[in-house]
Amino acid sequence: MNAVRRLLAPLALLALLAAAVLHRPWLHARLEPLGGPAVSNGFDMAVAAAAWLAFAWAGSRALDLLATGNGRANGRPGGRPPPIPRLLSDLLRALLYVAALVAILAFVLEQPVTGLLATSGVMIAVLGFALRNMIADIFSGIALNIEHPYRIGDWIELAPGVSGRVDEINWRATRLITADGAALIVPNGIVAGSRFVNFSRPEPRFRAAIPILLDHDVPAARAKRVLLSALLCADGVLATPRPDVVIDSFSPNGVGYQARFWLDDYERLSAVRDAVATVILEHLGRAGIELARPKQELRTHRPAKPVPGALRRSLLRQLDLFAAFDEAEVAELGQAMRRHHIPAGGVAVRQGEAGESLFVIAEGVFDVTLDQGRHAVHLDRLRPGDLFGEMSLLTGQPRSASVVACTDAVVFELDKGHLDPVLRRRPELARQLAELMANRQLHNDAERDRLGRDGAGQSLAASQDLLARLRGFFKL
Structure with a gap:
């Protein structure tokens, strides 16, 4: 409808001029008695000139409608490209009006236009040479609008x-x-x-990468495991396509890795890269892996050898569950923990199974799922430094959910036999463990059912119940 309205004015003018041409004898009969043949001939010339200009006007409107795609804005994201690019339509409109003026000079005013065209050609050549860069930009703009x-x-x-x-x-x-x-x-x-x-075509989703240089003594499988777990935990990284880690280069300074990930908006690239880099540094630090240093660096002392069990003690020390334990007790538990490697897709614990141990994640990422019959519900994603299975360790109850490895992972297991001697020496630790576990259980329940709770009363009741179960399980 808008297209028809825009063409109404030039079409109406053309119709009026056509009517004037058809009724020329009648109009001449009325005009000659008033002004003589000069007025009559001037009227014919005016009608002819107006007809040429009206034709150019109508053609210009038609080109404008094609350039805007019948009312659609040119270049609107997600819209179809217009049949004629805007820059090309502007050029064609200008050519239409120039052609109309030349036609008026040649056919209406009966003036020779050969000399004018020759002179214009020379002027155009001079101007073209002087403005060659601007003209190149203009035609490049036309080409860009055609190709999109x-x-x-x-x-x-x-x-x-x-x-x-x-x-x-x-x-x-x-x-x-x-x-x-x-x-x-x-x-x-x-x-x-x-x-x-x-980055927005053919679709807004694209892949970015962050280079990481690690020492040669870091096994490639372990480096990929730690870096991939970081990518899966970073905010803004798309889960599909799945991120990956590849070896990019070798050098005397170390092995170069590319942590590659997908995101759906280039405007968020800086924020997502920052999140990925932050999580990578966090996971490397938890795993005890440092970035490679230039081998030309002169060291004044030999690097200290890693202390056996240091990683296990640091993992336990950062857990709230063991905050009340002293250094000797943490060292004892860390020394007793067993290391397990779980491949991607492997099940660390299965819902409903019996268990008397907890697991601390050293490397890798795990998903916590709850089996509800026909389908499993995703509850949480665990990363290095997190633990699971603590309720089974303290009370002996069956596993409340399944924990599945998203990547190759390394965990340390602490079972009842390791914790029992410590609790027998210091029974007061049982109460603190019960209070911490009661608060943790309330938080987990709230996350699962999304229901409001009266935290204080329930925490106290749950703490007393857990304490009784813990004492009974360890026979304190």
Whole structure:
């Protein structure tokens, strides 16, 4: 409907001029007595000139409708490209009006236009040489609008570190808005003549990577396990396609890894890269792995050899469950813990099975699932430093959920036989363990059923109940 309205005015004018041509004898009969043949001939020339201009006007409106896609905004994200690019339609409109003026001179005013065209050709050549860079930008803009390698709203990278969101494509240049909010004006000739990357096409999802250099003495399988677990725990990283870790290079300084991940919006790239890098450093620190150092670095002392059981003691010390234990007790428990390697997809504990131990995650990522008959419900994702199975260790109750490894993982197991001597020496630890576990159980229950609870009363009741069960299980 809007398209028809825009064509009404030029079509109405053409119809009026056509009616004037059809009724020329009648109009001449009325005009000649008033002004003579001069007025009559002037009327014919005016009608002819107006007809040429009206034709150019109608053609211009038709091109405008094609350029805007019958009312759709050019370059709107997700919209279809218009049949004729906007820049090309502007050029064609200008050519239509120039042709109409030449036709008026040649056919209405009966003036020779050969000399005018020759003179115009010379002037155009001179201007073209003087404005060759601008003209190249204009025709590059037309080519870009025809091919549509990018559109308004797309994120493109012209060179490493030079990227932005396309805000406008005009006759001469493309305007980008960088991630810092600054406007970047790039001539179309530079864009068309260089290689650039469009992160929004064919779909907004794309892959990014962070390089990490580790020492040669870190086994590749362990390095990949730790880095992959970090990627799975980072905010903003898409679960599908799955992130991965590959070896990228070797050098005297170490082994280069690429931690590759997918995200769905280039505007969030900096934030997601920051989250990934932060989690990678956290997981490497928990695993006791340092980034590689330049081998030309001169060390004044030999690095200390790792103390046996240091990783196990540090894992236990950072857990609230063992906050009341002294250093000797933590060292005793850490020395007694058993190391287990669980492959990706392996089940560490299964819902409903009997158990008398807990597990502390050293490397890898686990999913906690609850079997509800026909399907399993995902409850939580555990990462290095987390523990599971503590209720079975303290009370002997069956496993309340299944814990499945998302990646190759390493865990340390602490069972009842390891904790029993410590509790017999210090029975007061039982009460503190019961209080901590009561609060933890209330939190887990609230997460599962999303129901409000009266925390204080229930925590006290649960603490007393757990304490009684703990004393009975350990025969204190």
